[in-house]
Amino acid sequence: MALDSGASSGGSLSGLAGQILREAVRAYDTDDIERLVVGYNPVLAAWNTGMFAAAGDMTGSFRTIGFAAVGQDPEVSLSRVFRLGKRLPAVRLPAAAELAVQARGAPLMARLEALASWLGQDGRPVTAADELLPADAAEAARVMGIGPEHLPYVWEYALTARWVEFEDGPGADQSRAVPGFTAWRWAGGDDVSTLRAWTVIFSSVLAQAMEVSAALDPRAAKKLKFQGQGVVVAVLLFLDRRTGMTASGMRDVVRAGVLSGRKSARARRPWDAWIRDHGDPVRWLLAELAALRAVELPRTADGNVQLAPLALWSLREQLRLEGIEIPQITATKGELRAADVVALADSVPEAEFEAEVGAWVTALGADRAARDLLAFAAFSGPQLRLVAVNLTRRLGSGAQQAWRDALQRPELRGYARIALSVLAADLPDNTVPLVLEPDPDDLTWVATDLLALACGEQDPDPDEIAAQFAEAVPPGEEAWLIDQMSRGSHPDVVQVPTVLGRYHPDRRVAKLARRAAREA
Incomplete structure (x- = not known):
C-alpha cells in the first residue's frame, strides 16, 4: 500500500533539521569557531586539536572534547556554538566492520600509509621548520602519488593527527620524522583502532585544509578568516543530512564565515580576489574529504553533497559525548520496526524514506502498520509521537480501525478523534458511526x-x-x-x-x- 502522497512528510517534526540548519548559519559566532578550532600553531598534536572523543583513549590521560582541549575552554563546544537541542534525528549506519573496510579503502589513508612506510623506523631528517628536505619532499610526493603542490596538505594532516612525529637526531639541532602513534594504531588492524585513527585524520582535514591554503599566500589571506570553516561545513552537512547541501550553498556558508558576516561589496573584494587567484576553497576541501571517503559528491553540478557513513559515525560520536541524543539505526529493510520507521523520517533522503516506508507498509498491511505506529506513539515523547501520528494519518482509510482502537488510550484519544473526523468524509457508506464531537479534555x-x-x-x-x-x-x-x-x-x-x-x-x-x- 502506498502512502498518501498529498499529506505532509512524516519527518518534518522529528528533528527539524532544516530549521536547525538555518539557525546554525545565522547564529554561529565566528569568534567561537576560532576558539573552537585550535590552529594558531602550524604543527599541532592531534591531542590538542582532536575533534572527536573517539580518539580520546589514544591520548592516555589527556582527553579531547569538541574541537578544543579540555582545560582550554570547556564552555566552547559544538552544541553551544551551533545552539543544538538535546536530541537530533537518528543516523543510519552500517556495522563497525563495514565502516572499517570503508576507512581502509580511502585514497587519502593509502597515501598516509605510503608516507609512513617510506619514512620507515629510522625516519627522515627535517628542517628547523619541521619540513622535509627538498629532495626527500619530492620523493615523498612521488611515493604517495601526488603532485608537489599537494604535499603541504598531506604533511600538515600527518603532523596535526600525529601520524608523523619527531625524534631527536644525532646532531644537537637535527630532528627526524618517524611514523607516529596514529600511524601505529592504524597499522594495528582491528576495526576500533582503524575507525579511531581515521577520525583523527578527518579532524585534521577539517581543521587544516583551508588553513594550509591560507598559509600559502598569507598576504591575500590577511583579511579572510579561513580558520574553522571546514568544521562549519561538516556540522551543517550533518544537521541537514536528509537533503545535503549544494556546493554553491556550502560556498555561501564559507564566504559568510570567512568575511565574518560582512556583506558589502568592499568586504567581498578579498574573497573575490582569492577565488580569482587561487580557486574555490570549498572545491578543494570537498576533494580532500572525498579522498577520505567522508563525503559523497553529486553526479551533477547542481546536486547535493552528503556526508558518507564514516563522517556520520564520527560526528555522532562527538555530539553524543556532549550529551545530545542521536539514535543509531542498523536494521535492514526487512527488520524495520515502527520505532525505526519513525527514526528514519529525518535520517535519510526523502526518496529513500518514501521507498522504505512504502515497502514496510506493503509488507505489514495498512492496519498492522497503523497499529504498530500508534503503539509506538503511545509510549513515546511528544516529538516522536507527533511523527508517528502523522505517518499513521498518511495511511488514510486503511488506518481507520487502528484509530478507533486508539480512542481507548488517553495519549492518543485527541489525535484519534481528529483523524476520524477527517476520515468521515471519505467513508460515506461506513455503518460504524464515527465519534465527531470530542470532549474538550480529549x-x-x-x-x-x-x-x-x-x-x-x-x-x-x-x-x-x-x-x-x-x-x-x-x-x-x-x-x-x-x-x-x-x-x-x-x-x-x-x-x-x-x-x-x-x-x-x-x-x-x-x-x-x-x-x-x-x-x-
Missing part, C-alpha cells in the same frame, strides 16, 4: 505535546510553532480545535491558546487563539 495530550515541543523555550520560534501546530491539526480545523481547547479543564489545554495567540505568525489563528484564551 485534547489534553495534543495540547501537552504542542506545548512541550513549541512552548518550552524561553524565546519560542513562531515558524516552528506554526509548523508543529499544522502537523497536529488538519487544514481548516484550526478554529474548531482552538475552541475545543478553550473549553477544557486541564491547564495544559488552556495554555495552548495563550501561546498560539502570542507567537503564531498567522494573524487569523493568533486572533482566534487570543479570544479563546480570554474565554478560558
Whole structure:
C-alpha cells in the first residue's frame, strides 16, 4: 500500500533539521569557531586539536572534547556554538566492520600509509621548520602519488593527527620524522583502532585544509578568516543530512564565515580576489574529504553533497559525548520496526524514506502498520509521537480501525478523534458511526505535546510553532480545535491558546487563539 502522497512528510517534526540548519548559519559566532578550532600553531598534536572523543583513549590521560582541549575552554563546544537541542534525528549506519573496510579503502589513508612506510623506523631528517628536505619532499610526493603542490596538505594532516612525529637526531639541532602513534594504531588492524585513527585524520582535514591554503599566500589571506570553516561545513552537512547541501550553498556558508558576516561589496573584494587567484576553497576541501571517503559528491553540478557513513559515525560520536541524543539505526529493510520507521523520517533522503516506508507498509498491511505506529506513539515523547501520528494519518482509510482502537488510550484519544473526523468524509457508506464531537479534555495530550515541543523555550520560534501546530491539526480545523481547547479543564489545554495567540505568525489563528484564551 502506498502512502498518501498529498499529506505532509512524516519527518518534518522529528528533528527539524532544516530549521536547525538555518539557525546554525545565522547564529554561529565566528569568534567561537576560532576558539573552537585550535590552529594558531602550524604543527599541532592531534591531542590538542582532536575533534572527536573517539580518539580520546589514544591520548592516555589527556582527553579531547569538541574541537578544543579540555582545560582550554570547556564552555566552547559544538552544541553551544551551533545552539543544538538535546536530541537530533537518528543516523543510519552500517556495522563497525563495514565502516572499517570503508576507512581502509580511502585514497587519502593509502597515501598516509605510503608516507609512513617510506619514512620507515629510522625516519627522515627535517628542517628547523619541521619540513622535509627538498629532495626527500619530492620523493615523498612521488611515493604517495601526488603532485608537489599537494604535499603541504598531506604533511600538515600527518603532523596535526600525529601520524608523523619527531625524534631527536644525532646532531644537537637535527630532528627526524618517524611514523607516529596514529600511524601505529592504524597499522594495528582491528576495526576500533582503524575507525579511531581515521577520525583523527578527518579532524585534521577539517581543521587544516583551508588553513594550509591560507598559509600559502598569507598576504591575500590577511583579511579572510579561513580558520574553522571546514568544521562549519561538516556540522551543517550533518544537521541537514536528509537533503545535503549544494556546493554553491556550502560556498555561501564559507564566504559568510570567512568575511565574518560582512556583506558589502568592499568586504567581498578579498574573497573575490582569492577565488580569482587561487580557486574555490570549498572545491578543494570537498576533494580532500572525498579522498577520505567522508563525503559523497553529486553526479551533477547542481546536486547535493552528503556526508558518507564514516563522517556520520564520527560526528555522532562527538555530539553524543556532549550529551545530545542521536539514535543509531542498523536494521535492514526487512527488520524495520515502527520505532525505526519513525527514526528514519529525518535520517535519510526523502526518496529513500518514501521507498522504505512504502515497502514496510506493503509488507505489514495498512492496519498492522497503523497499529504498530500508534503503539509506538503511545509510549513515546511528544516529538516522536507527533511523527508517528502523522505517518499513521498518511495511511488514510486503511488506518481507520487502528484509530478507533486508539480512542481507548488517553495519549492518543485527541489525535484519534481528529483523524476520524477527517476520515468521515471519505467513508460515506461506513455503518460504524464515527465519534465527531470530542470532549474538550480529549485534547489534553495534543495540547501537552504542542506545548512541550513549541512552548518550552524561553524565546519560542513562531515558524516552528506554526509548523508543529499544522502537523497536529488538519487544514481548516484550526478554529474548531482552538475552541475545543478553550473549553477544557486541564491547564495544559488552556495554555495552548495563550501561546498560539502570542507567537503564531498567522494573524487569523493568533486572533482566534487570543479570544479563546480570554474565554478560558
